[in-house]
Amino acid sequence: MSSQGVQGYNPRTGEAFGEPVPSTSDSQVDAVVSAAARAFPAWAAATDRAAVLTRLADALDAEAELLISTADTETALGVPRLTTELKRTTNQLRLFAEVITEGSYREATIDSPDPDIIPPRPDLRRILQPLGVVAVFSASNFPFAFSVAGGDTASALASGCPVVVKAHSAHPNTSRETARVVSSVLPEGVFGIVYGTQAGRTLVQHPQVKAVGFTGSTGGGRALFDLAQGRPEPIPFYGELGSVNPVVVLPSAAASRSAELATGFAQSLTMGVGQFCTNPGLLFAPESLVDELAKAVGGAGGGAMLTERMRDSYESGVDSLATHSAVRLVATGSGDGGGWSVAPRLHQVSIEDFAADVEKLTEECFGPSGIVVTYTDPAQLLEVLRELEGSLTATVHADPDEHELAGEVLNEIRRFAGRLVFNAWPTGVAVSWAMHHGGPWPATTAPLHTSVGATGIRRWLAPVTYQSWPDALLPPELQDANPLDIPRRHDGTLITP
Structure with missing residues (x-):
């Protein structure tokens, strides 16, 4: 300024x-x-x-x-x-x-x-x-x-x-x-x-x-x-x-469509140079998916971040992850090097090490940086999901034979996320009647x-009740004739025009 x-x-x-x-x-x-x-x-x-x-x-x-x-x-x-x-x-x-x-x-x-x-x-x-x-x-x-x-x-x-x-x-x-x-x-x-x-x-x-x-x-x-x-x-x-928008990939899905999932993750992670509030910064997946994820993120391009301060904050965040004793850098994408450009990065940590330092490893790194948390036991995955704080979104990728396990994961993620995504990616928020873009702290304050x-x-808006007022002095929405022809609840029954 x-x-x-x-x-x-x-x-x-x-x-x-x-x-x-x-x-x-x-x-x-x-x-x-x-x-x-x-x-x-x-x-x-x-x-x-x-x-x-x-x-x-x-x-x-x-x-x-x-x-x-x-x-x-x-x-x-x-x-x-x-x-x-x-x-x-x-x-x-x-x-x-x-x-x-x-x-x-x-x-x-x-x-x-x-x-x-x-x-x-x-x-x-x-x-x-x-x-x-x-x-x-x-x-x-x-x-x-x-x-x-x-x-x-x-x-x-x-x-x-x-x-x-x-x-x-x-x-x-x-x-x-x-x-x-x-x-x-x-x-x-x-x-x-x-x-x-x-x-x-x-x-x-x-x-x-x-x-x-x-x-x-x-x-x-x-x-x-x-x-x-x-x-x-x-x-x-x-x-x-802030929001890290965790994504869970279940084992059968990882095995049957590893390349598709890796490509989708990289595209979502790097969209808009990772500057989306729904950026999937935290991915839980079997070890078998890491090579495909690294290949996809390594082949992705970065770009200029919105401000110099955001660029510096991003670089500081990924540098901090790189020095974490339990974290391994597995992929670095390309950046054009001009202005406030950054390159995508993907880090890996085991679920045991993640559980030991959840607070640090769930800090949002605004930009195209992600962490893949590798697990082998779905029961351990469920335990770790219980430790996560509020988020705008949470996502599950599962094959048809994993719906029972997906339901168990759903029971955990619906506690802390405002939008629950199945077999898709969280970036992109539709503007509609049914959309909810929110979540518990620190995703939102309300x-x-x-x-x-x-x-x-x-x-x-805030509610107000009119008691025993003449019809002519009421707002049109509350008048007996309903001149605006809007839906109203009358004596407990919703009446639509």
Whole structure:
């Protein structure tokens, strides 16, 4: 970060890109948040939020060429990947437009009065209502889908909450261009953006901010979580943090499709230079699979990481593993050597040595680095799985004759993972109604909730019950005529239009 502001860089060369984006002062943060707070009542009551989100998606698609070009220079993620990611982002906005229209996210619930039960029941009508201004912290590794107009922003806007984004220092120019498009579509004050580390701290502590969404490192997320909880009025902090995403390969699967599994693992491990939150950094497999895994990872290419700091952290992490007495380096892929480039690496450790140092060997090494933990006894594997901490995903590869054993593994991994994958790889998170992207600490700070998918909107809402109010004064979702034609639960029965 420059003394003049937040400087963008080209990771392929390490050279500065664009002029520094000025850091946002504390007084400027206050002005942006205050404007969002003033805009909150009208936005929460707006009946055209779905249409606005659709227009925003269209506007971002219309600016795709400039946005993708800027992001490619600033992140080195590549035009094909960024093209897909921007489309994912706009489709995500359209999904939340559908969520608004469908209406069940409000959880409208009506209990008719009944004076004859104990205690007597008055007319009760419950609904979820938006919290207020939401602070969203952009992610480094997804400059579109988890950043300025990404999932946290889309879901918060859909709920009726204004959003103030803290741009990530890895792509300030991309953030500024995206924010320009967002601001051109949304009503005044409903969206704002701030830049700089200090601005992020100030944002979390601002009394008019009512919730925070964060995607990033465990250390950074924990620091902001503590700020959010230490305020005079503590607020919800929804952080997606670190995850090693363990993968279990059972013996028959390893024997029958070793080359396929090794290739799939290497592709998943090195996708986006390993800079995915669902990167499979920990693989449990029989010894027989190691040679194929080493061949696949050794033949894989690396690339430039998003920032110099991330490159240095990656190299420090793999160097630390290389000096561990129980760990053996079994493969090193290729790297182009320019800018902030790194090479993929695969390490091996026995399950006995892994069990003796679980805490160290499950530290996330952000980038294309993996550890294969070799086992011979599935019973020992089950014991070690019980020691693992929370993770976004956990995966099992099994052949049909191993379904009983796969079920035993499932009983262990469903305790600590938010998404359970069978005979596939965890990288790639669908945006849908059934998706859950979360998990117990340290994967997230709130395992009940998801940062991807339709139910992500639930984070920005809180329940309120209306007791014995006249129909005309109720929100339309609770009025007798159900003018919005949404699903509602009436006297315990779910009624759909």
